[in-house]
Amino acid sequence: AQSVTQPDIHITVSEGASLELRCNYSYGATPYLFWYVQSPGQGLQLLLKYFSGDTLVQGIKGFEAEFKRSQSSFNLRKPSVHWSDAAEYFCAVGGEYGGATNKLIFGTGTLLAVQP
């Protein structure tokens, strides 16, 4: 079955500290992987994506993520967190699977709080 697991429901970090949000996936074909961010009451903004090629991908706002096929993981990182990064972060997997449509399967999200 296709699924995405975000083990951390809630994370608090200090401003200026580094951040890593975990994401594990289960998918029957080569996955397309995404990280989206959602501010309260807002839609989803794409941070970065992995389709193929270099396993370390750079995104907006200083975020990066690394695809590790052996661990079925796509963890999101940022070296120095800013107060404006406080939001909910969603990992998603998608792509053509068995000819099926390109639906995105989302994790349950990680809520990031940033303390001064």
Next chain:
Amino acid sequence: DAGVTQSPTHLIKTRGQHVTLRCSPISGHKSVSWYQQVLGQGPQFIFQYYEKEERGRGNFPDRFSARQFPNYSSELNVNALLLGDSALYLCASSLKRTDTQYFGPGTRLTVL
């Protein structure tokens, strides 16, 4: 360039009523997908339309239906509303069926 737009922003309905939500994709995008996000959860896939045809459907009852128009905008219809239909409904567009999906701000539906 304008992003994905959705209307209305908020909507309050009572049980048993029906609702129509609207979505305009990014200019040039031919695929529209709909997702339901219940409070505290990740979005769940409802439908994908590409070139005006349904290309995929999630695990939602037949009360949910959608269509895509010649200008690639889309409507999501929900009949016989239940309390459990209260959610943020998100529309996403992409150039082609398998491309990156870009999301709109969503429509917040409250069913009383």
